[in-house]
Amino acid sequence: MRILILGGGGREHALAWKISQSPLCKALFIAPGNAGTEAHGTNVALDIEDNEAIARWVAGNAIDMVVVGPEAPLVNGVWDFLRQNEATKDCIVVGPSQAGAQLEGSKAFAKAFMQQYSIPTAAYREFTSEQLDQAVDYLRSEAKAPYVLKADGLAAGKGVVICEESGQAVEEMKAMLSGKFGAASSKVVVEEFLSGIEFSVFVLTDGKNYKILPVAKDYKRIGEGDTGPNTGGMGAVSPPPFVDATLMDKVEKRIIQPTMQGLQERQMPYHGFIFFGLIEVGGEPFVIEYNCRLGDPETEVVLPRLRNDLVELFVAMHEGSLDAVRIEEDPRAAATVILASGGYPGSYEKGKIITGLERVEGSIVFHAGTKRMADGTIVTSGGRVMAITSLAPDFRQAIAISNANAERIQFEGKYFRKDIGFDL
Ligand code: AMP
Ligand code: GLY
Secondary structure, eight states: OEEEEEEOSHHHHHHHHHHTTOTTOSEEEEEEOOTTGGGTSEEOOOOTTOHHHHHHHHHHTTOOEEEEOSSHHHHTTHHHHHHHSTTTTTSEEESOOHHHHHHHHOHHHHHHHHHHTTOOBOOEEEEEGGGHHHHHHHHHTTOOSSEEEEESSOOTTOOEEEESSHHHHHHHHHHHHTTTTGGGGSEEEEEOOOOSEEEEEEEEESSSSEEEOOOBEEOOEEETTTEEEEOSOSEEEESOTTOOHHHHHHIIIIIIHHHHHHHHHTTOOOOEEEEEEEEEETTEEEEEEEESSOOTTTHHHHHHHBOSOHHHHHHHHHHTOGGGOOOOBOSSEEEEEEEEOTTTTSOOOOOOBOBOGGGOOSOEEEESSEEEOTTSOEEEOSSEEEEEEEEESSHHHHHHHHHHHHHHSBOTTOBOOTTTTTTO
């Protein structure tokens, strides 16, 4: 098969690493990819939010399978576009339809969906810009602190704001409804605050059958001890030791199965990953959010623990035979530590030369924001620069190996959290 991966972060490098190990993969392309994905295939300069350009490239290069990494192309309808196009309609697309991607693309849609199928999640209200007065009244009288405000649409991971005081929440509400996140915040969801420990569950599904992949936990805050602003994720562990069989049984029965039922009843075509962002509150799982893709950096610990041939799983998904597949997990624990550019998640400089990669021992380095220059040097080109993944009998050993290698890699302004897994 000739396979195209859309995206260029650590998640896509991990996908390229895994897919290139499959005997079914005859040629691999990554658009746009990064300096790491080049080791597994050919990087292609393609605007992944331009459906026509993607379709033209897929048809022109006889691509059999497109694996979509990030949410934006999915919410932008790449699945539907390739299906409707005569030249690309037979291509397998790993990722949901635009209707399915609404689970991530609209928080209000996801909340109504969960309510309809009695899926445990925080209580909520939604407000549009015409309802600003009601929103303010609600925040000042009924709602309780801390206030969780969420932009309805995609806001590059920045659309959730948690306020301690009602005055602050009112200001935030006004800013959001008047366009702080553009059209994405023309509607705002206000949620009850849930207090507990978060974890990430991924399934691969054809909209009917599903398989649960290794469970993970990511560390979203920039600072040690889970302090400071949210980032895309600064590290991850798989499996999180507190997620036992009893908890997973509840997740499956109360969350995954009703979600499948909803996809079917509402006839939302879904052939790809569902990422359940969950929180355990007093032993019970609740959905914090749905995503229509794999997580980053969770993928960098999930795929190294998956023993199955990933391309075989994608083919089974396409053929509707996932129920016949058995997921094989590496019993070892995996941990990943993100090296970030100084200043991230605020502003940061790019173009810093990265050295020491040849000194890494016993870890897999997944590139994220990196670029290879004409003279061969690798430089930083993003906030999250690379993910250092290690496997070991126990997650603490895995973290120690990743941390040691994180020290060996050098670039100006390098920052990483040394406390991944601190709360486990
Ligand atoms: P998101 O951008 O949707 O991943 O949300 C960012 C983070 O906000 C989540 O990972 C949680 O830590 C936090 N969060 C979102 N919703 C809630 C909630 N209802 N209660 C507590 N924390 C929340
Ligand atoms: N690590 C969380 C996410 O990918 O959204």
